[in-house]
Amino acid sequence: MKIAGFGVEEWLNKWEKSATYDISQSTISSMTMQEALALDGHQGAEFYDMLDKEKMNYGWIEGSPEFKAEVAKLYADVDPENILQTNGATGANHLALYALIEPGDHVISEYPSYQQLYDIPKSLGATVDFWHIHEDKQWYPDIEELKALIRPDTKMICLNNANNPTGTLLDEAFLKQVVALADQVGAYVLVDEVYLPLDHPEAFTSIVDLYDRGIxxxxxxxxxxxxxxxxxxxxxxxxxxxxxxxxxDYTMICAGVFNDLMATYILKHRKQVLARNQQLVLNNLNIYRQWIASEPRASVVMPQAVSTSFPKLDVPDDIEDFCVRLLKETGVLLVPGNRFDMPGHVRLGYCADEATLKEGLKRLSVFLRQYD
Known part of the structure; x- marks a missing residue:
């Protein structure tokens, strides 16, 4: 099996530990264990009470019943038995593609998006057609282009909603058009949904609530x-x-007792987590919006309160060379757009802690002044 190098991961593996001001990531500022344990209001007594009773064996292979029940609550009508625990969304995407895609299958993948969603099907011997997103259409793909790409033998359509790297969210009306086309040929629709829009989380619609063959x-x-x-x-x-x-069974076995318990605990306290992150995202989005307005060499299609964005930088240099020099000279880390086959852009994760974001953007602007 041959597969392309994973562009974003190779970049981060090489450079992220060198950064002083990491504004490249797509995670909303990670919690410390202290922050996580404080969610119960009793310094983690709730979590440790659960943990102290557990043996450190394999635990629940597919995820504990409590975990499955909490995850099922995120959807309108999903049986907890149809929830399978994986090693992150990366493991979930790999499982879905490994299980369903065979040599000769036809797959349509949103492009650019998370690289797994097109390069894994290619590595499995599928024919992959790109369904391009368009910057002049707010990073939406064109439904007419999907109509032209879809075939009677199309096995799967792969989407990333919200999109990594752009942060664009496909709304329910658009997804229903995708579902209607997929349903005509019996295709699966696989959607990586790791980014929830925190300005209006209640407006997000999962593919699994729209389509029986949605994943x-x-x-x-x-x-x-x-x-x-x-x-x-x-x-x-x-x-x-x-x-x-x-x-x-061939790819994971289990996630481990500690991890399952912590995941269940976080999901039980998701209202507090989402409140924390909504405040952080909306505050940082305002800082980022003000920076974009004041920075003549940057423009962006603003994301919908998710943690990643894809600004265009007006610089004459190769974008990867620019990002390497930026890191070495200022300590600021971005992901160059060529890692998504989109040179000229960068992935900028504006959901670091506020101090890191402000100083990172300040240093980026100073660095950009050399081109004025």
């Missing part, structure tokens, strides 16, 4: 600020979940 993947890494426990999941209908079970 939602998600995790606690972005919206819930707990990437360190590496917990994600798939949500699907019963038939698809049963297919996944077989392949999951």
């Amino acid at each position: 939602a993947t998600n995790s606690l890494s972005k919206t819930y600020s707990m990437p360190g426990i590496r917990i994600g999941w798939t949500a699907s209908n019963h038939e698809v979940a049963d297919i996944f079970r077989k392949y999951r």
Whole structure:
């Protein structure tokens, strides 16, 4: 099996620990253990009471019943038995693609988006057509282009909603158009849903609540600020979940007792987590919006209160060379757009802590002045 290098991960693996001001990430500022444990109002007594009773064996292979029940609450009508715990959304995406895509299948993938969603199908021998997003259309793809791409034998349509790196959210009306086309040919629709719009979270619609052959993947890494426990999941209908079970046994076994308990605890306290993160995101989005308005060499299609954005920088240099020099000379880390096959742009994660964001943007502006 041959597969392309994972552009974003290779970049971050090389550079992120060198950064003083990391504004490249797509996680909402990660919680410390102290912050997480404080959610119960008793310095973690609730969590440790659960943990102290557990043996450190394999635990629940698919995720505990409590975990499955909490995840199911995120959807309108998903049976907890159809929730399968994975190693982050990365593991969830891999499971769905590994289980369903075979050599010769036809897959349509939103592009650019999270690289798994097109390069894994390619590596499995599928023919992958790109459904391009367009900056002049607020980073939306064109439904007419999907109509031209879809075939009677299309096996799957892969989306990233909200999109990484742009932060654009596909609304329910648009998703229903995608579903109608997929349904005509019996195609699955796989949607990586790790980014929840925190300005209006109640307006978000999961693909699994719109379409019987819809598959939602998600995790606690972005919206819930707990990437360190590496917990994600798939949500699907019963038939698809049963297919996944077989392949999951080959790729994961279990997430571990501690991680499952912490994930369940975070989900039980999701109202507090979302309140914390909504305040952070909306505050930082305002800071970012003001910076964009005052920075002549940057422009952006503003994201909808999710944690990632994709500004265009007006610089004459190769964008990756620019980002390397920026890091080495100022300590500021961005992800160059060529890692998404979109040179000229950068991924800017504005949901670091406020102090890091402000200083990172200040230093980026000073660095940009050399081109004036």
